[in-house]
Amino acid sequence: MIKIVLPDIPNLHQLEVYKQNGGYTAIKKALSQSPDDIIDQVKRSGLRGRGGAAFSTGLKWSFMPKTTDKPKYLCVNGDESEPGSFKDRQIFEYNPHQLIEGILISCYAIGAKTCYIYIRGEYHKWIKLMQNAIDDAYAAGLVGEAMKSTFNTDFYCDIYIHKGAGAYICGEESALMNSIEGKRGYPRVKPPFPAQNGLWGCPTTINNVETIANIPPIINNGWEWFASIGEPKHPGTILFGVSGHVNKPGVYELPTGTLLTDIIYNYAGGIPGNKKILCIIPGGSSMPPLRGDQIEGVKMDAESLKAAGSAIGTGGIMVMDEDTDLVKVLARIAHFYHHESCGQCTPCREGTGWLEKILKRIIAGKGSVSDLDLLITVANQIEGNTICALGEAAAWPVKYMVERFRDYFEQRVSKEINLEVANKVHSMRHSSITVEGIVH
Amino acid sequence: MEFNFTPENLERINAEIKKYPKKQSAVMAALYIAQEQNGYITNEIMVKIAELLDMHPHDVLSVVTFYTMYFQKPMGKYHIQVCTNVSCMLRGAYDIWNQLKEKLKIDNLEVTPDGKFSLEEVECMGSCGTAPMFAINEDYYENLTKEKVEEIINSLN
Numbered sequence: 057m058i059k060i061v062l063p064d065i066p067n068l069h070q071l072e073v074y075k076q077n078g079g080y081t082a083i084k085k086a087l088s089q090s091p092d093d094i095i096d097q098v099k100r101s102g103l104r105g106r107g108g109a110a111f112s113t114g115l116k117w118s119f120m121p122k123t124t125d126k127p128k129y130l131c132v133n134g135d136e137s138e139p140g141s142f143k144d145r146q147i148f149e150y151n152p153h154q155l156i157e158g159i160l161i162s163c164y165a166i167g168a169k170t171c172y173i174y175i176r177g178e179y180h181k182w183i184k185l186m187q188n189a190i191d192d193a194y195a196a197g198l199v200g201e202a203m204k205s206t207f208n209t210d211f212y213c214d215i216y217i218h219k220g221a222g223a224y225i226c227g228e229e230s231a232l233m234n235s236i237e238g239k240r241g242y243p244r245v246k247p248p249f250p251a252q253n254g255l256w257g258c259p260t261t262i263n264n265v266e267t268i269a270n271i272p273p274i275i276n277n278g279w280e281w282f283a284s285i286g287e288p289k290h291p292g293t294i295l296f297g298v299s300g301h302v303n304k305p306g307v308y309e310l311p312t313g314t315l316l317t318d319i320i321y322n323y324a325g326g327i328p329g330n331k332k333i334l335c336i337i338p339g340g341s342s343m344p345p346l347r348g349d350q351i352e353g354v355k356m357d358a359e360s361l362k363a364a365g366s367a368i369g370t371g372g373i374m375v376m377d378e379d380t381d382l383v384k385v386l387a388r389i390a391h392f393y394h395h396e397s398c399g400q401c402t403p404c405r406e407g408t409g410w411l412e413k414i415l416k417r418i419i420a421g422k423g424s425v426s427d428l429d430l431l432i433t434v435a436n437q438i439e440g441n442t443i444c445a446l447g448e449a450a451a452w453p454v455k456y457m458v459e460r461f462r463d464y465f466e467q468r469v470s471k472e473i474n475l476e477v478a479n480k481v482h483s484m485r486h487s488s489i490t491v492e493g494i495v496h
Numbered sequence: 497m498e499f500n501f502t503p504e505n506l507e508r509i510n511a512e513i514k515k516y517p518k519k520q521s522a523v524m525a526a527l528y529i530a531q532e533q534n535g536y537i538t539n540e541i542m543v544k545i546a547e548l549l550d551m552h553p554h555d556v557l558s559v560v561t562f563y564t565m566y567f568q569k570p571m572g573k574y575h576i577q578v579c580t581n582v583s584c585m586l587r588g589a590y591d592i593w594n595q596l597k598e599k600l601k602i603d604n605l606e607v608t609p610d611g612k613f614s615l616e617e618v619e620c621m622g623s624c625g626t627a628p629m630f631a632i633n634e635d636y637y638e639n640l641t642k643e644k645v646e647e648i649i650n651s652l653n
């Protein structure tokens with residue numbers, strides 16, 4: 057089975073081992089070509105971002121202005137806080153030099169001299185591992201000013217780690233830039249887009265860790281090679297993180313287009329006790345949940361999942377067996393987005409609180425059928441009305457879970473409309489809601 | 497009580513400043529360093545950091561209150577963060593959470609009277625494939641069972 061990002065090579069995290077396996081030859085090759093050539097190859101390879109939106113990486117790079125007197129920046133997004141995602145940490149731990157080499161090539165292509173790798177604060181251990189690799193690369197003259205003589209070129213770039221401090225929203229690219237600037241992680245209104253107006257007002261590209269780690273093999277083996285792996289419209293491999301009710305949870309690097317059922321039953325060892333699957337979230341908790349009977353024949357790539365009614369997201373597959381309490385799961389998801397809303401937009405700040413409050417009421421046995429419609433109404437009013445995509449991330453799981461499991465949810469609520477509650481809900485508009493146990 | 501950064505820590509902050517074109521970017525790192533030295537962030541610390549980084553103290557405060565990993569009160573010597581998000585929840589995270597609350601007799605963001613332990617319910621820590629999990633200070637403990645939890649907590653002194 058082809059592995060691009062996490063090949064089975066012992067001690068690959070060590071610089072020497074990485075070099076023995078062809079490491080730091082792709083940057084040499086890249087430096088002998090023009091930046092535009094590199095962007096063109098990445099475009100043709102079909103590589104799409106692994107951070108959630110599956111946007112074409114080469115196209116994103118091509119938005120960077122060619123003529124500007126401002127410095128340009130690359131931000132590598134290792135915030136990895138999407139529930140169900142735990143793949144970037146594997147790269148920090150097992151293949152950090154491929155990420156570094158990918159950064160060098162990317163910076164050369166877009167004309168950046170500085171790269172910040174944003175890593176979530178809780179990843180103390182992985183920050184140290186990554187920093188060790190960066191230090192080794194500096195010491196070997198592969199990064200920084202010294203690379204000029206090492207590679208006999210005019211180009212050089214510096215790589216720094218910026219440590220987050222516990223805020224999911226900092227994974228959103230514009231919040232991430234504010235966080236690097238030493239501010240609250242508030243998402244910015246777009247446009248202007250980062251390629252025009254990013255870090256400190258300068259042209260900036262933001263890419264996920266896994267995206268950048270794919271770059272050296274593309275340069276070394278050619279875009280045709282990459283484009284031929286997996287699904288033609290979304291080629292390559294993905295680090296699928298499988299969690300929840302499976303026998304062998306973990307990260308599996310597999311070609312795009314692998315069947316979801318294949319990943320669950322063959323790679324992740326199936327469901328404990330041979331139970332049935334009730335629900336699956338295929339791309340991290342922000343993506344629309346699928347019913348267990350919707351997954352037959354579904355392939356894991358952006359286009360196939362879209363057709364199936366969900367999205368690839370970060371490739372974090374969360375599996376729930378038939379005995380799972382879906383109302384509790386959804387309430388926990390709603391709690392997460394309420395907790396992580398940065399509070400700038402009213403529909404998100406207030407709406408996420410409503411969603412959580414209504415779901416908690418259903419758990420307490422006080423919900424009525426009108427609550428199910430109310431959940432969908434509130435979700436619809438968040439979606440599309442906010443500065444950043446956390447709005448959608450909060451709305452989708454609720455909207456699609458309630459729609460796709462309507463019978464299930466109806467069994468958990470009273471058929472009678474509870475007028476007292478309905479009135480209360482209506483009057484919530486006029487008071488800020490406090491939900492116990494929520495600390496911002 | 498007067499707070500002063502140790503000379504080594506001042507040097508670490510200066511090294512952080514050098515990574516960025518603007519000093520303010522070092523605020524998150526400076527806060528981590530201060531928290532390491534003092535245990536938590538005081539108003540005095542925020543004023544000191546503001547001076548070092550040419551910021552207004554309010555802007556330092558706004559950073560402190562935005563991010564969950566900075567504390568404005570002392571936490572336990574062992575700060576235990578339990579993830580209860582979905583993947584962990586599906587594998588028994590709430591059992592672990594309740595077990596710890598009962599064993600330590602404290603609730604979310606509380607500290608034991610002897611100052612040894614504090615507890616925090618946190619969002620996904622990126623260990624979903626090795627759930628359930630908690631972190632104690634900087635270390636992750638994964639694939640937890642009730643027995644393992646007992647063992648780990650009892651081994652700390």
Ligand SMILES: Cc1cc2nc3c(=O)[nH]c(=O)nc-3n(C[C@H](O)[C@H](O)[C@H](O)COP(=O)(O)O)c2cc1C
Binds near residue numbers: 227
């Ligand atoms: C609320 C929110 C959280 C996000 N968190 C992450 C994250 O943790 N890591 C990541 O790479 N992208 C995250 N993204 C997506 C980024 O905004 C951005 O699209 C991505 O890093 C681009 O990289 P790519 O093109 O390589 O996928 C998040 C987006 C939103 C709206």
Ligand code: SF4
Binds near residue numbers: 396446
């Ligand atoms: S959608 Fe939510 S998280 Fe995003 S900017 Fe608005 S309030 Fe903040």
Ligand code: FES
Binds near residue numbers: 629
């Ligand atoms: S859900 Fe607990 S670590 Fe991800």
